[in-house]
Amino acid sequence: xxxxxxxxxxxSGFLLSAQQLKSPSEFLGYELGTEFTRxxxxxxxxxxxxxxxxxxxxxxxxxxxxxxxxxxxxxVSSEENMANLEDIRTEHVKNTQGTGTNSxxxxxxxxxxxGNESVSTEASMxxxxxxxTKKSAYLEDAVVIIDPCINPDGRDRYSNWYNQYKNNPHxxxxxxxxxxxxxxxxxxxxxxxxxxxxxxxxxxxESQQRIKVYNEWLPHVHVDFHEQGVDNPYYFAPAAEPYHExxxxxxxxxxxxxxxxxxxxxxxxxxxxxxxxxxDLFYPSYGxxxxxxxxxxxxxxxxxxxxxxxxxxITKIGDTLTLKDxxxxxxxxxxxxxxxxxxxxxKLNTEFQKFYKNRNFKYNSYVLNGxxxxxxxxxxxLDKHKIEYGMGSRGSVKGFEYNTGGNGSMxxxxxxxxxxxxxxKATLVKVLFEPKAKLSDSLTYDIxxxxxxxxxxxxxxxxxxxxxxxxxxxxxxxxxxxxxxxxNYAHITDWNSMKDARFLADLLKNGIRVRTAHQPFSIEGDSxxxxxxxxxxxxxxxKDNFIPILRNIAKKHNKSxxxxxxxxxxxxxxxxxxxxxxxxKPKVAILSxxxxxxxRFGEIWHYFEQQLHYPLTVIDxxxxxKVDLDDYHILILPGGRYGDFFKxxxxxxxxxxxxxxxxxxxxxxxxDALDGEKGFSIKKxxxxxxxxxxxxxxxxxxxxxxxxxxxxxxxxxxxxNTHPLAYGYxxxxxxxxxxxxxxxxxxxxxxxxxxxNATPVSGFAGSEAQKKVDGSLIFGVEQFGQGQVIYMxxxxxxxxxxxxxxxxxxxxxxxxx
Numbered sequence: 172x173x174x175x176x177x178x179x180x181x182x183s184g185f186l187l188s189a190q191q192l193k194s195p196s197e198f199l200g201y202e203l204g205t206e207f208t209r210x211x212x213x214x215x216x217x218x219x220x221x222x223x224x225x226x227x228x229x230x231x232x233x234x235x236x237x238x239x240x241x242x243x244x245x246x247v248s249s250e251e252n253m254a255n256l257e258d259i260r261t262e263h264v265k266n267t268q269g270t271g272t273n274s275x276x277x278x279x280x281x282x283x284x285x286g287n288e289s290v291s292t293e294a295s296m297x298x299x300x301x302x303x304t305k306k307s308a309y310l311e312d313a314v315v316i317i318d319p320c321i322n323p324d325g326r327d328r329y330s331n332w333y334n335q336y337k338n339n340p341h342x343x344x345x346x347x348x349x350x351x352x353x354x355x356x357x358x359x360x361x362x363x364x365x366x367x368x369x370x371x372x373x374x375x376x377e378s379q380q381r382i383k384v385y386n387e388w389l390p391h392v393h394v395d396f397h398e399q400g401v402d403n404p405y406y407f408a409p410a411a412e413p414y415h416e417x418x419x420x421x422x423x424x425x426x427x428x429x430x431x432x433x434x435x436x437x438x439x440x441x442x443x444x445x446x447x448x449x450x451d452l453f454y455p456s457y458g459x460x461x462x463x464x465x466x467x468x469x470x471x472x473x474x475x476x477x478x479x480x481x482x483x484x485i486t487k488i489g490d491t492l493t494l495k496d497x498x499x500x501x502x503x504x505x506x507x508x509x510x511x512x513x514x515x516x517x518k519l520n521t522e523f524q525k526f527y528k529n530r531n532f533k534y535n536s537y538v539l540n541g542x543x544x545x546x547x548x549x550x551x552x553l554d555k556h557k558i559e560y561g562m563g564s565r566g567s568v569k570g571f572e573y574n575t576g577g578n579g580s581m582x583x584x585x586x587x588x589x590x591x592x593x594x595x596k597a598t599l600v601k602v603l604f605e606p607k608a609k610l611s612d613s614l615t616y617d618i619x620x621x622x623x624x625x626x627x628x629x630x631x632x633x634x635x636x637x638x639x640x641x642x643x644x645x646x647x648x649x650x651x652x653x654x655x656x657x658x659n660y661a662h663i664t665d666w667n668s669m670k671d672a673r674f675l676a677d678l679l680k681n682g683i684r685v686r687t688a689h690q691p692f693s694i695e696g697d698s699x700x701x702x703x704x705x706x707x708x709x710x711x712x713x714k715d716n717f718i719p720i721l722r723n724i725a726k727k728h729n730k731s732x733x734x735x736x737x738x739x740x741x742x743x744x745x746x747x748x749x750x751x752x753x754x755x756k757p758k759v760a761i762l763s764x765x766x767x768x769x770x771r772f773g774e775i776w777h778y779f780e781q782q783l784h785y786p787l788t789v790i791d792x793x794x795x796x797k798v799d800l801d802d803y804h805i806l807i808l809p810g811g812r813y814g815d816f817f818k819x820x821x822x823x824x825x826x827x828x829x830x831x832x833x834x835x836x837x838x839x840x841x842x843d844a845l846d847g848e849k850g851f852s853i854k855k856x857x858x859x860x861x862x863x864x865x866x867x868x869x870x871x872x873x874x875x876x877x878x879x880x881x882x883x884x885x886x887x888x889x890x891x892n893t894h895p896l897a898y899g900y901x902x903x904x905x906x907x908x909x910x911x912x913x914x915x916x917x918x919x920x921x922x923x924x925x926x927x928n929a930t931p932v933s934g935f936a937g938s939e940a941q942k943k944v945d946g947s948l949i950f951g952v953e954q955f956g957q958g959q960v961i962y963m964x965x966x967x968x969x970x971x972x973x974x975x976x977x978x979x980x981x982x983x984x985x986x987x988x
Contacts, residue, residue: 234380286325287478329357363773395458561640618883620934628975692743702898810839830956884934
């Protein structure tokens with residue numbers, strides 16, 4: 172077919188499609204950009220397209236949110252490509268092994284990961300309509316995958332709020348209510364998690380379900396559409412430094428190619444934009460970096476607006492930014508991305524093969540030892556990412572030792588986890604496991620340390636050798652045998668992990684009475700450490716079907732137990748001793764709203780409901796004064812900015828409640844509200860001020876300021892594991908420090924702390940910030956009357972991924988008394 176006939180066919184096809192298909196505005200019944208489209212209406216439009224042009228559009232539901240909204244993926248391409256979609260996918264994935272024959276570009280466009288960055292879902296509908304009509308030629312050499320809304324719960328929270336509060340007609344005055352969301356804004360998902368920080372950690376259901384499909388496709392190009400502050404011009408690639416060292420020259424250069432094409436269209440329209448600033452490619456859990464570490468050209472696009480902009484708002488320079496403007500900008504970069512990718516389909520396929528072939532990493536194997544429950548938790552994460560691993564064989568391994576920060580050796584056994592770079596996901600393995608990621612610039616957008624051995628609390632060696640392993644595959648889920656029989660005096664198990672905490676929580680919810688040992692002991696040939704759980708026949712005589720219930724709960728949690736015929740120990744304290752105490756079934760409340768951070772609140776909420784599975788009462792700051800705290804045993808104060816929230820009267824009531832036996836868990840910024848001047852003993856450290864006063868050039872101000880910051884660095888801490896807050900831990904713990912606040916040691920109860928001259932083992936910490944945290948408290952307990960105040964300076968639940976910190980929260984709930 173000559174070019175004239177081909178063009179004529181394409182034109183005829185376009186005219187036919189344009190006549191048959193309704194635009195988003197026609198389908199929805201209002202002009203796109205004059206209303207916020209609710210999620211179910213977005214779903215309706217995509218279902219309409221799939222029904223009208225089934226040979227060119229395929230819609231799949233890949234999951235469901237916590238609030239039961241569907242998660243969609245929409246595949247759009249030419250009829251020929253769609254007829255061969257599975258073959259295209261299969262051949263493309265073969266490219267990771269260097270054997271594929273795919274010639275099409277795979278482009279994945281992700282919209283609305285932050286719910287109140289609401290323009291992108293609107294833009295997605297306009298983009299697919301244009302691809303099906305005027306720009307259908309782009310689809311001859313490209314398969315486009317569209318996720319119209321990664322975060323439907325957050326988007327509907329925002330759109331419903333805005334529709335409720337907006338003026339009619341909408342008000343562009345930025346002081347109007349429609350431009351000021353409340354405490355629980357639409358950015359986050361149901362559990363107030365930031366889904367754009369969850370790609371690697373997969374703590375949320377949206378991420379877990381999406382990653383399954385993402386790993387089936389591994390696109391060449393992935394775009395994550397966002398919004399930023401109202402007054403900012405548009406941002407697109409290339410990204411800012413630091414770039415992680417694994418990012419290839421082609422990935423860098425293709426970002427420039429895309430950026431220049433976007434600029435061509437923006438220049439023609441007189442639109443402002445910027446590149447190579449603010450948004451770097453380093454932290455691995457973003458919608459641009461995670462795809463990048465899996466071979467894609469991963470990018471963030473940022474439009475000015477966000478939750479403040481509404482349908483229109485006056486900017487600081489007096490212009491009016493409308494939703495229509497914002498749609499136009501995201502629509503333009505989306506189409507430009509598909510255009511460039513389609514034109515460079517062959518190059519994208521060639522370079523994708525090279526990404527998976529050319530590897531030259533310092534460390535080729537990571538060998539990990541430690542508690543089986545923690546190893547299994549890490550295996551579960553690796554399985555989700557399709558990262559291969561195996562188990563070791565008896566011997567030893569030399570290399571970089573994570574615990575000491577230097578070269579060393581470690582024994583290897585059949586229980587050692589071995590993860591090597593001799594696999595498809597080698598680059599991702601290097602990024603997630605490397606002891607210390609190389610920073611090309613200390614000015615970063617997010618945390619600078621995340622290494623999984625530290626996060627999961629495992630002993631590890633990074634070896635330059637390729638360590639052999641066996642039994643590659645998924646997590647071993649085979650059940651354990653528990654000797655739980657009628658007539659035994661007690662049933663005993665250890666306390667080392669979140670699995671143990673879930674087991675305890677389940678026992679308490681089912682009315683099983685449990686004791687814990689506050690001294691190590693041995694009995695009938697078995698040894699147990701502090702925190703071990705003891706379930707006796709005598710304590711549970713009141714419970715019908717006690718043994719069957721205990722067996723079922725142990726089976727449910729795959730929990731091994733030892734039964735004893737006696738309470739008379741071989742060493743330590745007998746089971747009737749005051750050192751063997753009953754574990755209380757605490758009634759727990761948490762403060763929400765106003766002074767608390769939504770993210771910090773959400774981490775705790777998710778921990779209770781989705782990880783520990785233990786009830787939690789949420790009490791809002793607006794009515795906390797009317798709540799009788801005597802109804803609760805524990806009050807959690809999440810991190811945030813409390814200011815003068817605890818005024819004299821409110822603080823007095825809180826102190827009286829603690830003195831009578833209540834327990835406060837104060838985290839992060841909440842600690843400032845309880846400092847020593849207000850009756851509690853916690854005090855910030857006094858750091859010596861710089862006595863040298865010298866003028867500083869304005870251009871250096873930002874880099875001077877970074878000296879005072881800690882951008883998510885890992886520090887080695889000392890642990891007093893004889894303290895109930897630290898049961899289940901060894902003598903050291905690697906903490907993820909997110910700020911430079913330093914607090915003095917308590918007089919007693921310093922469970923975890925930094926010694927003097929502490930420096931980060933991984934990540935960036937400014938020189939001045941290191942002085943502030945030097946010799947400071949991490950986790951501690953103050954006895955206050957008959958109650959306790961537990962201080963958590965660092966956040967053990969940060970983003971839900973620092974697995975080794977989670978037992979501290981369980982200890983605070985169940986062990987500290």
